[in-house]
Amino acid sequence: MNDDRPRLHIDWTRCDARGVCLELLPELLGEDPWGYPVARNGPDPVVPPGLDAPARQAVRDCPRLALALRTPRGRP
Amino acid sequence: MTAPTRVGLLDADDTRLAAHRERHGVPSPLSLDDVRASGLTGRGGAGFPLWRKLEAAAEGPWWRSPVVVANGAEGEPASSKDRALLLRAPHLVLDGLALAAGVVGAHRAIAYVRADAVDAVRAAAEERRRARLPEPAVRVVAASPGFVAGEETAVLAALGGDAPRPADKARRITDRGLGGRPTVVSNVETLAHLAVVGLAGVPSFRARGTDAEPGTLLATVRDHHGRRVVEVDHGVPLAQVLGGDPDRPLLVGGYHGAWLAPAEVADARLSRASLGAYGATPGAGVLLERPAGTCGLAETARVVGYLARASAGQCGPCRFGLPALASGMDALVRGAPPVAVRRARDLAGLVDGRGACRHPDGTARLVRSALRVFAEDVAAHRRGRCLASES
Numbered sequence: 374m375n376d377d378r379p380r381l382h383i384d385w386t387r388c389d390a391r392g393v394c395l396e397l398l399p400e401l402l403g404e405d406p407w408g409y410p411v412a413r414n415g416p417d418p419v420v421p422p423g424l425d426a427p428a429r430q431a432v433r434d435c436p437r438l439a440l441a442l443r444t445p446r447g448r449p
Numbered sequence: 450m451t452a453p454t455r456v457g458l459l460d461a462d463d464t465r466l467a468a469h470r471e472r473h474g475v476p477s478p479l480s481l482d483d484v485r486a487s488g489l490t491g492r493g494g495a496g497f498p499l500w501r502k503l504e505a506a507a508e509g510p511w512w513r514s515p516v517v518v519a520n521g522a523e524g525e526p527a528s529s530k531d532r533a534l535l536l537r538a539p540h541l542v543l544d545g546l547a548l549a550a551g552v553v554g555a556h557r558a559i560a561y562v563r564a565d566a567v568d569a570v571r572a573a574a575e576e577r578r579r580a581r582l583p584e585p586a587v588r589v590v591a592a593s594p595g596f597v598a599g600e601e602t603a604v605l606a607a608l609g610g611d612a613p614r615p616a617d618k619a620r621r622i623t624d625r626g627l628g629g630r631p632t633v634v635s636n637v638e639t640l641a642h643l644a645v646v647g648l649a650g651v652p653s654f655r656a657r658g659t660d661a662e663p664g665t666l667l668a669t670v671r672d673h674h675g676r677r678v679v680e681v682d683h684g685v686p687l688a689q690v691l692g693g694d695p696d697r698p699l700l701v702g703g704y705h706g707a708w709l710a711p712a713e714v715a716d717a718r719l720s721r722a723s724l725g726a727y728g729a730t731p732g733a734g735v736l737l738e739r740p741a742g743t744c745g746l747a748e749t750a751r752v753v754g755y756l757a758r759a760s761a762g763q764c765g766p767c768r769f770g771l772p773a774l775a776s777g778m779d780a781l782v783r784g785a786p787p788v789a790v791r792r793a794r795d796l797a798g799l800v801d802g803r804g805a806c807r808h809p810d811g812t813a814r815l816v817r818s819a820l821r822v823f824a825e826d827v828a829a830h831r832r833g834r835c836l837a838s839e840s
Contacts, residue, residue, distance in 0.1 A: 382619060383803075384617040384619060385617065385763065385764035385766070385803065386614075386615075386616065386617050386763045386805045387617070388764070388765060389765070405765075405766060405770070406769075406773075407765055407766075407769040407770075409766055409769075411799070411803070415802070416802040416803065441619065443619075
């Protein structure tokens with residue numbers, strides 16, 4: 374079931390701890406002591422069905438374009 | 450002339466092409482199936498199956514031919530096996546590079562090697578060019594120094610004229626790498642083993658090592674006997690490599706490796722299968738004994754400080770987390786309450802997996818193993834004592 378679900382990928386070379394994703398996806402992302410996102414369920418977490426919309430918004434709104442949604446076959 | 454059935458990687462005493470051919474013969478071209486059948490995995494530390502890399506690079510469109518890169522940067526300060534190989538058997542490495550180029554259809558080949566091996570490899574490449582060998586001419590480039598500079602995407606950044614910093618793994622370099630071409634970056638030792646497969650055949654290669662982990666590997670050993678590079682079978686008992694009954698902790702793999710306690714060293718073999726139980730892998734083949742009279746905790750803190758300074762500084766968790774981890778280790782050396790151990794363990798868990806490359810992961814592995822193996826040292830330091838000075 375999870376195989377078709379997109380995964381949230383963080384490009385750490387771009388992430389600058391701006392925090393927009395932390396506001397939009399608190400269910401998925403916590404914050405480390407320096408303000409960087411910590412995926413609660415391990416790296417490249419699966420985006421559950423109810424969070425599709427905020428995940429897409431986070432990808433759009435990240436000021437550093439550090440986020441991407443990846444499906445097993447490529448970008449959605 | 451017939452090729453010998455066993456090829457010792459470091460046996461040669463004459464590095465020139467003619468002597469190399471006299472000793473080893475000419476390698477037979479290899480197919481992807483041959484590489485897969487050999488079971489050859491990477492010797493740069495990650496242990497990735499070579500055939501998968503080659504297959505991915507060979508899948509590209511015909512008008513964008515691949516590039517093959519021999520990675521001899523050897524950024525790991527504790528390792529000298531790549532240097533030994535490049536100085537003693539550069540033609541084995543270049544034979545392997547040519548074979549890899551043949552498998553993927555590459556017309557461009559690069560050898561990215563540590564500064565002290567550049568002259569030797571350039572001389573060897575020049576010999577091959579003059580002999581008009583049927584392979585892409587090898588461009589030899591001096592590697593940038595630094596621990597993370599040998600990471601494969603950092604290598605490509607440097608070859609592209611930028612700072613040697615790792616890239617996000619979203620784009621696979623076997624799809625688009627150097628100059629947008631499918632690119633294979635392979636450790637020089639891996640390529641030397643590929644040459645062995647081409648020279649002596651798959652069965653001969655697989656005759657060494659184990660079924661699951663075939664072949665041999667080069668290990669950089671530093672113990673009470675001294676420092677040496679040796680070629681050993683996968684699965685060899687560590688005690689045999691060290692020569693004698695292990696009575697000191699051993700760092701296995703490199704600075705991104707893990708410590709083993711003496712009793713564990715006595716039991717363990719140099720293989721993924723055996724070392725996995727201790728949170729370790731063969732890694733870059735480094736085996737470092739903690740010298741008598743030194744403190745494993747202090748030594749680890751020193752290495753973690755080095756690793757923190759070695760960060761490319763691109764990724765927040767690494768850039769901030771590793772120095773915090775180093776401070777945490779220093780605190781344990783000075784003597785700190787138990788909460789400091791939890792803090793160090795938490796920090797290791799926090800940085801693990803959160804970076805563009807495996808630098809934070811490897812550092813976390815080292816710290817966790819030190820907290821495990823040197824737990825008694827931590828307790829002693831808390832009481833203002835040091836077991837090393839008392840041993």
